[in-house]
Amino acid sequence: MAVARTRSVALVGVTGRTVEIEADVGNGLAGIHLIGLPDTALSEARDRVRSAVVNSMYPWPDARIIVSLFPATLPKRGSQFDLAIAMAILGAAGVVPAERVADPFFLGELGLDGRIRPVRGVLPAVLGAARHGDATIVVPSGNSAEASLVPDVKVIPMACLRQLVEWLRKGDEEAPEPGPEDDSEPCSPPTNPALDLADVVGQPVARRALEVCAAGGHNLWMLGPPxxxxTMLAERLPTLLPDLELDHALEVTAIHSVAGVLPPSAPMMSRPPFVSPHHTATSAAIIGGGSAIVRPGAVSLAHRGVLFMDEAPEFPRHVLDALRQPLESGRVTVSRSAGSVTFPARFMLVLAANPCPCAQTDEHGDTCRCSPTARRRYLGRLSGPLLDRIDMKVTVARASRRELMADRQFTESSATVAERVLAARERAAKRLSGTPWRTNAEIPSSVLHSDYRPSPEAMKPMTTCLDAGTLTARGLDRAVRVSWTLADLADKDRPEEDETTTALHFWLGVTS
Incomplete structure (x- = not known):
């Protein structure tokens, strides 16, 4: 009887958990048995591994093979364990030295011809392996760029099983050349034409609101006819945001890697993501979910970026209300019978809506056929608790030809506005240094009113509306955060009455 051990990584959400794989080749009826809560894809690894080994010209043990995945209580899903299972079996059979496969981590799906195919979630898996110190991890050559993003980890890219076995047999410390990558996926992401804020003419208030949102990480609702x-404004919001910091970039990249939407030619996402789901998207598509494997939804794919929901009242109401929890906590927990998975979901929400179902107005000769009841019912799909979490509300009206011509001389490029946004964010980061928050939108309510509350004179417009009942307690928090962002853009140490009044007007900006 011979036993060999190796290691791999299981993903729970975007967290990597170490899995120890043991292979026992002994006497008994020939066959391979997997134990340790494997799913269907992992159970099928028996046939993939056997074909890959045989087609790589190595002998398959004519014996009873038991493969155990520890911890047995942790569900294992996916095909990324193929390579580790194969190496444990070959180590137990004496094809490769058992001591050579005991220390490294192995990730990869095996093709029937022995090729090592790329898999999802390599970045969070390597991050999980890196917690063990100076780790060595073998990955498919198609995932090598993504795996190399993690510092202090020795990445060994491999293209096929035979190449890996021969390297282990020789005992060389230096890894061989990775060889050709699997070209089964597109090599480059689709390119989009350059977007610039200067393209939006005739909406000076909305452009200003977009700048404030970018500077403070605030949520925005735009109401207006088609x-x-x-949509142009929302699409240009990411052009105003600064590049992601390294820790944020790794977070965002890990989420997109788990979702399988990370372009192979761009392993690191350095720019804030922009996600715009269709209004027919389900709750699982927006929040995250799945029956067997829980995948991140749009709110997590938009982490550290922008989630744009065009035609917001057309979304089902329960989908819109599901946004309330991640907007407050910055994360979303998806619970299934197999367990719960938590994904990060700190995003800027941008909602756009028409004033009525027919999308017509009484301006410029348009004839709206919607009754007041139909209008209220239409906009009523955006619940009060959801709108209470929107920091800024702007009415976007149609501009006349004269207004369009006059506004052209005041438009600014995205690069110009992005410089002011970056300066405001740096000012806020300096003020919040020593705390886990980096933008004004992230400050908790308790800290906001204890350490960052404006002066009583500056708070007078807000307290007046609070006493009159036109401003809620949550709305007060949102308006105070926006006032701090306005002060940062104006290069002021604290918000004054001008900033608090403007922030209040932005919060009360749209009435349905």
């Missing part, structure tokens, strides 16, 4: 530039 053709006024709501």
């Amino acid at each position: 053709g006024t530039g709501k």
